[in-house]
Amino acid sequence: MLTSQELIHYSRHIILPEIDEHGQEKLKQSSVLIVGAGGLGSPVAMYLAAAGIGKLIIADHDTVERSNLQRQIIHSLDSIGNAKVESAKDTLEKLNPWLRVELIETKLQEESLNTAVSGADLIVDCSDNYPTRFALNQACVGVGKPLVSGSAVQFNGQVAVLNQSPHSACYHCLYQDGLFNEESCESQGVLAPVVGVIGSLQATEALKVLLGIGNSLDSRLLIYDALNATFKTIGITKDPACEVCSHS
Numbered sequence: 001m002l003t004s005q006e007l008i009h010y011s012r013h014i015i016l017p018e019i020d021e022h023g024q025e026k027l028k029q030s031s032v033l034i035v036g037a038g039g040l041g042s043p044v045a046m047y048l049a050a051a052g053i054g055k056l057i058i059a060d061h062d063t064v065e066r067s068n069l070q071r072q073i074i075h076s077l078d079s080i081g082n083a084k085v086e087s088a089k090d091t092l093e094k095l096n097p098w099l100r101v102e103l104i105e106t107k108l109q110e111e112s113l114n115t116a117v118s119g120a121d122l123i124v125d126c127s128d129n130y131p132t133r134f135a136l137n138q139a140c141v142g143v144g145k146p147l148v149s150g151s152a153v154q155f156n157g158q159v160a161v162l163n164q165s166p167h168s169a170c171y172h173c174l175y176q177d178g179l180f181n182e183e184s185c186e187s188q189g190v191l192a193p194v195v196g197v198i199g200s201l202q203a204t205e206a207l208k209v210l211l212g213i214g215n216s217l218d219s220r221l222l223i224y225d226a227l228n229a230t231f232k233t234i235g236i237t238k239d240p241a242c243e244v245c246s247h248s
């Protein structure tokens with residue numbers, strides 16, 4: 001049951017017939033794992049916290065650096081040198097008094113990764129490297145959890161919902177391991193609000209999947225080109241021979 005304060009806090013959600021009190025209660029019962037508390041993780045965590053997700057599990061093993069503040073809006077000057085997860089928690093707790101935040105400050109690998117994924121209803125990939133994306137995808141396929149994937153570099157970004165059902169494509173269906181050179185904001189740069197656009201889309205898709213409303217980006221890739229101000233969406237075909245999801 002939502003308290004009278006919560007009913008006021010979330011009134012702009014509750015007034016939406018697609019959400020109402022029942023949906024808001026559902027969000028309160030939900031837990032989301034956010035991998036990465038950087039450029040994408042900032043808007044994802046802040047919007048999911050503000051929107052009333054009951055529990056956020058935030059994983060990141062970096063500390064806040066000055067060069068992060070150009071786009072990682074969950075952190076501030078006071079947090080430079082502190083763990084990103086601690087800095088994120090401080091901001092989130094000011095946004096929502098009912099939110100429970102769990103922090104994972106070590107690098108997620110195999111067992112710890114599987115445990116973290118198992119403990120959440122939905123996973124949002126806000127990481128900045130391919131090995132993490134592939135490992136996270138594998139863990140999500142393993143336990144059948146939906147994955148909202150996002151990435152942004154330079155003036156471009158993309159979002160997809162993967163593994164939402166047994167019929168959905170996974171990240172490995174979209175990209176094969178080893179085909180990519182590492183591209184990151186560090187080496188290539190990124191326009192600050194592009195991570196905000198992509199992170200906000202990831203948060204939106206996460207809420208839709210948890211609420212079971214609308215048509216998600218399930219097995220679709222949305223591509224944003226900021227310089228030309230265009231969005232396009234392409235289908236992702238589930239690979240029947242995918243070495244990650246074809247046996248699950």
Ligand SMILES: [Zn+2]
Binds near residue numbers: 169243244246
């Ligand atoms: Zn696959």
